Amino acid sequence: MSDRPVILLVVGEHADVVEQEFRARYDRDYRIEVAPGFDAGLDRARDLVRDGAQIAMVAAEHVLDEGTSIEFLHHVPAIVATARRVALVWFDDFADAIDDLRAAALRRDMDTFVVIPRGPRDEEFHTALIELLSEWGWSVGRPLVTINDLVAEPGDRAAAAVRDLLERLGFPYRSLAPGDDAAQEIVEAAGVGAELPLVRTHTGRVLSAATPAAVTEAIYGGFDSIPDGVIADVAIVGGGPAGLAAAVYAASEGLATVMLERDAIGGQAGSSSMIRNYLGFPRGISGMRLAQRSRIQAGRFGAQFFTGRPAIRIEPGPANEPEHQHVHVAGAQMCARTVVIATGVKYRRLGVPAVDDLVGAGVYYGAATSMARELQDRDVYVIGGGNSAGQAAIHLAKFAGAVTILVRRESLAETMSAYLVREIEATPNIQVWTRTVVTDGGGEGRLQWLRLENLDTGEPFKTLADGLFCLLGAEPDCSWLPDGVALDERGFVLTGRDVPREFWVDGQPPASLETTVPGIFAVGDVRAGSMKRVASASGEGASVLPLVHAHLAQIRAREFAQ
Template identity: 75%
Template structure:
């Protein structure tokens, strides 16, 4: 009973109603506690922190005897930074409280506000709470059940990468030590000389010398299971927001749809701890949840996913098979009447050898959400000034003792959404160093220090660092594409009338999202001129479908003469 995380209720006038509503739904999995005021709540929180008790949520009635709820919730992160914070507004006060609550949200004094239920089955109330508890459980709590086990020695960098993949996929996982009974038994089930890490996937398959790519392929279907001779209407290369949207719309419209992804389904967006400006999610949604729901949605319409290997090349159909293209991955060829390129971008490397030698040992490219728990009370640095870097900093600040953002530009506002700039400014454990770059670093087996440089004065400073998360901006991965596919000077795919006139096939401009290869389209971040936002990538993934249908109709006309 004592192991259950706490939901702390702070209520006075409506205390019985609030306590009854929470106990009716959450008393099995959480320890529900009620106090009557702000001072008592802070005292209880301090006691729980001192005793090592996890607090999942603090829910406070708007008016308390000794302080407003907003004032209390503002103070909660100084005691326990990971607890979700909710203001409970009585129905009769709701209209008058809206401006106050919205202002508090903008200041990040709380996570959300909800009306206190006035009757049975107020599911909107509980949806808001369950979403917050779900995100808390994924990003903060250790899993109480596991779907995948990883047997590895402490400090194994490959195992760290596997855990990051599993967390991005939303798969509960745990680490087993090969010297313990359970870990040893799993290794011996493969063989006494099995090379670590050993992974038991949720489907029961056990892998020795596992890698993230091998685990991904074991989870969602190996390429070797693709039926020979299959011709898909649409092959989507890349499963970020753009690729997932394309898959959902293609499959829902009856097209045979295959999605190829080299890493985790969800792409870079899948590692975002919280996306707050995505349409339809007023309380925000993690990149993992968005990717997970989109994958399930596409799969229910019939889309097939194959992960773990990168696409190596695309070949236009030969003269005897002009109606489809060939997409090659290692050892396998896929035939596709149309191809949608949605490969997104990758984070640029720092280009500092001493730093890159420590990737997986305190240094991470991308948000590495799974590592945030390992940064508790440590000194962490985030390199980058875009939205992904801001989201990573805010998430890390829930655990780390300090988070320092290192930004080459003079201001975050030049490259970051305003809501994130405000959130960072309102988080006391985040500091921002502008016009600053990382020039060196190192440590004994893992990151221990950084050298930074002031880009205006040239002055260098050595500083202690336990973690470095690099989110440096976008580079497209287009070197594998055929020569006939036009790219801009930065390597992004050109489409539509952005293609130079002398490259128009047969003197006709490609369709708006079509490349210089007929039947090959580009959407999302990989496309030159795209907005580089999750919502716009999803929009392009949906918008490409009329163009795909038009090309398929043209192929049918050429084949049948109708």
């Protein structure tokens, strides 16, 4: 049997057109299977799964012998939950079917619907399919072409963190055991005394005792490579959606732009399995893809990236550089005329020591989408009631036997977008336990059980658990900012009219996204009063540029006056 992933076509009256269109484009990389009709399609899907085939996509004609594509695709997740599901609609049937198709897509009975091509080179049709296949390949399939190699013992916590980083960056990699033949060359190159995990990067360099920080620094270039004497027009601290948007717009407008990021470029949003309400992506986009595209876009305009170390302080320049800010990381600094703080937020810790001791061994903070494959048919718990928790639960449900969402509140609707609540309700292996918290947990070397408590009854109970994903809400880390930057009572950065009046100058507040220190701006989730959404963070990142230009103009005017 071919080891190519399968695209299963379930066809009706237009079988010849559908099969020809798919074979012409995808027959080299995928095995095209054709089933004539509703029952034959379900039977063929079951046979393929039983035979161990990977089904990447199921595409069904809307009009079938025993029902519609909507009814057919509704049955597919019970057979193969990870396959992408597409309804193929003949043009003449589209007007009558559109309302039902939209409702089905909203219920998540399918991933998308497309009109069957009526002529050659229907690129809109194939764009929809390729997007879905690309996301399947990243989240389910294993890459055939890799640019990084990871050598580690099974269950290595440090290796799990590196895998999560590489998945969030969208860098294909191989995961090898030390005894694998393919690993021997890497072990030998690392030399005597090297420690696992080992990572061989795209440059051929082998990292010993690899950490996420070391890997990302090796990929993008470390802070030690910052040239002496370089002064950036804008230094952006933080590489989430807000920082990336600021980098794209600043660099595109000719400003010397650098981004400093401690972790994976993309921030928390980069770990989201699928963002469905971001403008311009009707079929949704993963956080990894959004971050990857934004990073490439900013880089093509000339933005530079330095990653792997956190910013530790910002200081004003010396007397001969009064208009400059110096952003310090361990062992290096960046001089800039303006600074944009876009460090976002971090997930709050659970505060249960026995559970926190198992981080990386069944317990994860954040979506950790790279671990979903490892939890096939297992019992998984997700803590949190926000959109990130909902997205993580839906993604995990494609692999896990059962997913349970734990929330303190009375319902998910209080904190989660309606489209995610609907999708959770429509996913049979997800259940929601409200007014429930984790009080204890443990296991032999990795998570095996949790103790939960109902907040209304106070009743504790124990349950088996193979994975726990904590997405507990957000808190900023602004302790490294200078004292002159005002924060609110929760530690978020104050900007514009939210700044206390004693910091206003001549009765005027700072600009809308400017902090109490002239030339230092804040955008995205780290800013007090922000919406804590990807789209709003991106908007703030773009909106800060006119304020940066205005401050740079003031600097030039003062220098000219001297």
